[in-house]
Amino acid sequence: MTKYLLLVLALLFFGCKNSDFDDASKRNEDWVYWIDDKTGEGFWIRTGKETTAKDGVYYMFYYNGKIYEKGKLKDKRIIDTVFVYGINEELIRYKVITPDTTREIYVKNGGFIEYYQNGSVYQKGTVTDNKFKDDWIRYYKNGQPEWVQDFVNNTGVVTWYFENGGIKDISNWKNDLEDGVSTSFFANGQMDIKLSWKKGIKEGKSEIWYDSGIKKSIRYFKNDTLEGPYQQWTIKGQIEAEGIYVKGQFSGVSWLYHDNGAVAISGNRKSDKLDGLLEKFDEKGNLIKSFYFENGVRIE
Known part of the structure; x- marks a missing residue:
């Protein structure tokens, strides 16, 4: 894997010979630098703007001009490996993309923190065996927690939040499998779904509500089947x-x-x-x- 990473990194940097790659006025979250596969030419694309570019290498940047992310597109789809960098341009994780799965690998074990392009905290926690485990928090751009994982030895509670801070979902986990009652809520605070799990499959009573608070259905599962x-x-x-x-x-x-x-x-x-x-x-x-x-x- 290490040799593969070095090869891909070398190829990505090799393409960056266009002088305007170092344009400080564009190395921020509002722009993406693109190197076209067919022509080898590099140019800037404003974030969110429609473009005909579909095959090539892209670079995204932090507010301070450091590289935030780089990867490769084919037919406008991200392929192969995406590299994600820390706010000082150190490689912190990468995503290996295949047609069926996306595997995330964190470079270093121990305490971890990652930022949005604007410099606000995106996620933080502890990495073990190159994966995030146990305690972990991910944030919205406004600073509110998006979800909080409170685990000990892969067992505990995951809580998701709406952007305004209201609880969206609470689930219980045991040995990395959903186990116990999970509860979801509407944005207005009313109950949405209450569901029972056992070792990662639906088992037992399930209740669903309308956002008005009126009960919608009661049903039961056995081995993941109604x-x-x-x-x-x-x-x-x-x-x-x-x-x-x-x-x-x-x-x-x-x-x-x-x-x-x-x-x-x-x-x-x-x-x-x-x-x-x-x-x-x-x-x-x-x-x-x-x-x-x-x-x-x-x-x-």
Whole structure:
């Protein structure tokens, strides 16, 4: 890996022979320096600006002119290895990108701190075995924590926050696997989802709410698959579905409503398919039509 890194670094620096690469007025977070693969020419692109550049090497910078990140694009997609630097241009981590995964490797073990391009703290914690483990904090640009990992030996709590400081999600972990109850919240503070986990898979009761605080559904998981009683309500609190899941397939009754709250359609389902009576009603509750289904097929 070390020889590979040295080779890539050498290639990246070799391309930087254009004199304007050292333009101090542009070596900041507002600009990206680009070296085109086809022409070998380098030029500056303002951050966020549409460009025809798609194959080549890019450089991003800190506010103080030091290199923040460099990498390679092909067809406008980041490929190979991305190098991330500290505020004094020391290599602190790199990302190895393959079609299926992105692997992050931290260069040094021990205390770690990384900054945004503007100089505010991006993340900090302790690196072990070239990975972040146990205690770790990542920040928004406004200085508020984005998420906090409070672990001891890969076990503990991860808390995510909204940018205004409100709690977004709390999850419990054991040996690097989600284990226990996780809870998510809407931006207004109302409960969103409450879900049980066991050794990294969904197991047990799950509850979901609307942002108004009205319950949306209650369901159960067994070995990561829906299994057991199920209830679902509309945003107005009316029952929308009720039945049972068996191996991830729903059997029971579901309803649709008119704007005035009257039932519009009620129907039976078996193993996720219409099965039995389906009825349509007008806004006054009068039956309009009825149909009969077997295994998802309408019977005339």
